[in-house]
Amino acid sequence: MLHIAARQNAGHGVIADRMLAEGQRLMEAGHPIEALRLLEAGNQAAPSASGWRALAEVRLDLRHHADARLAAEAALELEPGCHVALTLRARAHGMAGDTRAALSDAADAVHAAPRDGAARTALAQALLAGGHHDEAIAILGEVWSDAPHEPAPALRLADAFLRAGHTAPAEELITFLLAQPELPAAARRQAIGMRAQAAMARGAADEALAAARSGLDLFGADVGLHSMAAHALMRLNDMENARPHLLAAHRLAPQDGYIAHLAATFGAAQPERAADAYVAHLFNGYASGFEASLLGLGYRAPGLMLRALEELRPGLSATQPIGDVLDLGCGTGLVGVVLHDVQRGRMVGVDLSAGMLRAAAQKGIYSELREAGLDAALAEDRSLYDAVIAADVFCYFGEIAPSLAMIAPRLAPGGICLFTLEEHAGPEAWLLAGSGRYRHSEAALRAALTAAGLDAVILRREALRLEKDAPVQGFLVAARRAGGRA
Ligand SMILES: C[S@@+](CC[C@H](N)C(=O)[O-])C[C@H]1O[C@@H](n2cnc3c(N)ncnc32)[C@H](O)[C@@H]1O
Numbered sequence: 001m002l003h004i005a006a007r008q009n010a011g012h013g014v015i016a017d018r019m020l021a022e023g024q025r026l027m028e029a030g031h032p033i034e035a036l037r038l039l040e041a042g043n044q045a046a047p048s049a050s051g052w053r054a055l056a057e058v059r060l061d062l063r064h065h066a067d068a069r070l071a072a073e074a075a076l077e078l079e080p081g082c083h084v085a086l087t088l089r090a091r092a093h094g095m096a097g098d099t100r101a102a103l104s105d106a107a108d109a110v111h112a113a114p115r116d117g118a119a120r121t122a123l124a125q126a127l128l129a130g131g132h133h134d135e136a137i138a139i140l141g142e143v144w145s146d147a148p149h150e151p152a153p154a155l156r157l158a159d160a161f162l163r164a165g166h167t168a169p170a171e172e173l174i175t176f177l178l179a180q181p182e183l184p185a186a187a188r189r190q191a192i193g194m195r196a197q198a199a200m201a202r203g204a205a206d207e208a209l210a211a212a213r214s215g216l217d218l219f220g221a222d223v224g225l226h227s228m229a230a231h232a233l234m235r236l237n238d239m240e241n242a243r244p245h246l247l248a249a250h251r252l253a254p255q256d257g258y259i260a261h262l263a264a265t266f267g268a269a270q271p272e273r274a275a276d277a278y279v280a281h282l283f284n285g286y287a288s289g290f291e292a293s294l295l296g297l298g299y300r301a302p303g304l305m306l307r308a309l310e311e312l313r314p315g316l317s318a319t320q321p322i323g324d325v326l327d328l329g330c331g332t333g334l335v336g337v338v339l340h341d342v343q344r345g346r347m348v349g350v351d352l353s354a355g356m357l358r359a360a361a362q363k364g365i366y367s368e369l370r371e372a373g374l375d376a377a378l379a380e381d382r383s384l385y386d387a388v389i390a391a392d393v394f395c396y397f398g399e400i401a402p403s404l405a406m407i408a409p410r411l412a413p414g415g416i417c418l419f420t421l422e423e424h425a426g427p428e429a430w431l432l433a434g435s436g437r438y439r440h441s442e443a444a445l446r447a448a449l450t451a452a453g454l455d456a457v458i459l460r461r462e463a464l465r466l467e468k469d470a471p472v473q474g475f476l477v478a479a480r481r482a483g484g485r486a
Contacts, residue, residue: 015042015045015046016042016043016045016046016048016051017042017046018042019038019039019041019042019045020038020039020042020043020048020050020051020054022038023035023036023038023039023042023054023058024054026038027054027057027058027061032058032061032062033062035058036055036058036059036062039051039054039055039058040055043055047074047078048078049075049078049079049082049085050075052071052072052074052075052078052085053071053072053075053082053084053085053088055068055071056068056069056071056072056075056085056088056089056092057088059071059092060088060091060092060095063095065092065093065095065096066092066096068088068091068092068095069089069092069093069096071088072085072086072088072089072092073089075088076089081108081112082112083108083109083110083112083113083116083119084109084118086105086106086108086109086112086119087105087106087109087116087118087119087122089105090102090103090104090105090106090109090122090123090126091122091125093105093126094122094125094126094129099126099129099130102122102125102126102129103123103126103127103130105122106119106122106123106125106126107123109122109123110123117143117146117147117153120139120142120143121139121140121143121153121156123139124136124137124139124140124143124156124160125156127139128160128163131354131355131358133160133163133164134164136160137157137160137161137164137166140153140156140157140160141157143156143157144156144157149180151177151180151183151184151187151191152187154173154176154177155177155187155190155191155194157173158170158173158174158177158191158194159194161173162194162197162198162201165201165288165289167198167201167202170194170198171195171198174191174194174195174198175195177191178191178192178195185219188218188219189215189218189219189222189225190224192211192212192214192215192218192225193211193212193215193222193224193225193228195211196208196209196211196212196215196225196228196229196232197228199211199232200228200231200232200235205231205232205233205235205236206232206236208228208231208232208235209229209232209233209236211228212225212226212228212229212232213229216229221248221252222252223249223252223253223256223259226245226246226248226249226252227245227246227249227259229242229245230242230243230245230246230249230262233245234434237468239266239434242266243266246259246262246263246266247263247266249263250262250263256277257275257276257277257278257281258275258277258278258281258282260275260278261274261275261278261436262278262436264432265432265433265434265435265436266434270398270431270432271398271432272397272398272399273396273397273398273399273438274396274397274436274438276352276373278436279352279353279396280352280353280354282353282436283331283351283352283353283355283356284353284354284355284356285355286355286356287332287353287355287356287358287359288355288359290331290332290356290359291332291334291359294334294465297465297466297467298465298466299334299392299464299465300462300463300464300465301334301335301391301392301420301464301465302334302335302337302338302391303338304391304420304462304464304476305335305338305339305389305391305418306338306339306342308416308418308458308476308478309322309339309342309387309416309418309478311458311478312416312457312458312478316342317341317342318341318342321342321343321344321345322339322342322343322344322345322386322387323343323344323345323346323385323386323412324345324346324347324348324383324384324385324386324387324412325339325343325345325346325347325348325385325386325387325388325389326348326350326381326383326385326387326388326389326410327347327348327349327350327366327389327391328350328374328377328378328388328389328390328393328407329350329351329352329374329390329391329392329393329396330349330350330351330356330357330360330366330369331351331353331356331359331360331392332356332359332360332363333349333359333360333363333365333366334391335389335391336349336360336363336365336366337363337365340365345386346367346368346383346385347365347366347367347368348366348367348368348369348370348383348385349366349368349369349370350369350370350372350374350377351369351370351371351372352371352372352373352374353371354371357369357371374390374393374403375402375403375406378403378406378407378410379406381410383410384410384411384412384415385410385411385412385415386412386414386415386416387415387416387417387418388407388410388411388415388416388417388418389417389418389419390403390407390418390419390420391418391419391420392420392464393419394419394420394421394438394440395420395421395422395437395438395439395474396437396438397438398429398430398431398432398438399430399448400421400440400445400448401447401448401451401452404417404448404449404451404452404454404479405451405452405453407452407454408452408453408454408481411480411481414480415480415481416457416478416479416480417454417477417478417479417480418476418477418478418479419477420462420464420474420475420476420477421440421445421474421475421477422437422438422439422440422464422472422473422474423439423440423441423442423461423473423474423475424439424440424441425441426441427441428441429441429443429444429447430444435467440475442475445459445475445477446459449477449479450482453481453482453483454479454480454481454482455479455480455481455482456477456478456479457478457479457480458476458477458478459475459476459477459478460475460476461473461474461475461476462474462475462476
């Protein structure tokens, strides 16, 4: 009996090996779905560490990160400490947005195999996600110099330069890559997209448009290239020609929240608020240049918040400070900066963008910073605040009443809710403007305050900042809980 069972197992093993080999061939040939089926079947017949690793790889290819992590864990159970499986799990964590776990696994993988390119690349990607651009660039530079003619390491290094805002070396690398006649089509398309991105980053929208168009001519429809062409045209104020590119990008990637939001500004169905993915992507991209660009736009929201507080609390000063403050959509922490001298107590910041929060953390003003959506943070919070502030944040919301209703119970007796809002004069309660921001009517603002149980103590028109050299008109609002509970 034992003999027969052993022979059966050996037979299963041979078949599973064949399935594994064929699955890997299919994966390399760019057929991940077919590869997945074979690898799953092969691994079920005779599980092995190499089978689980191949399965993790193909699941990562398909962006099934939770299943990929499970496969990498199964491989690690059979071969503890294997640097390949650790690298795969690091990539799965990275894809799930768990930067800390990705860093830890990738560091272990590099420790186990210091010269392994995939492990070093995973470590660099985790460092990049954590905002440690220079360390990531150093590692990716080493990986690239080990194989300077391979496109993937060069593309990753160029991408890291772009994310760090180092446009010149990124463009140098891209030019070097595009000069290679043998460059595979997928890499060429990616490099052209990066060329457009680099041109946009240094403000050359016309060059970005030319690069994106050349890519579309060469390769046909592509989400990244359509979206880049749309952005360049929007920067050039050519909304009419931007529209078809944006709608094409939206058709190709309907699940992309960033593109969906922009497409909505061009007449697709208007969502009730900007998708979290749009906000996080937009502000992660802005984070490094945010304050400099706002200075140029005469940005007034944080100063208006301070002025309103001074009006409502005469004598506000270092000796008569305001207490606990919740800064919703705190961004880089400009509200914290303007309140610094007149506030004592907790200063809690909440934002969806990790990049903006990193900049806020560097100021050393906030007692706590949370990476979260505003509603999720309010739902969890049981504290009371003397002021809850949202400076230039509700312009990413159409419906503001639900969030205001969550703010009201967080106000301590006498507590103040302060925010700005962009105005529109039409009959609609709110509309999504071409800028990607929402504008509200005064009637809708007043109705939202009432619905949320708030009484306005200040509600006046203010110029919030400049846009295309013209002031953006909006409202400055300060409100207390209705019904004399102040
Ligand atoms: C224009 S910035 C203003 C930042 C800051 N309040 C200031 O005045 O400098 C808008 C900020 O709101 C954040 N934000 C927008 N929608 C959000 C949401 N639903 N939850 C949390 N943060 C949000 C963005 O990530 C961004 O940092």
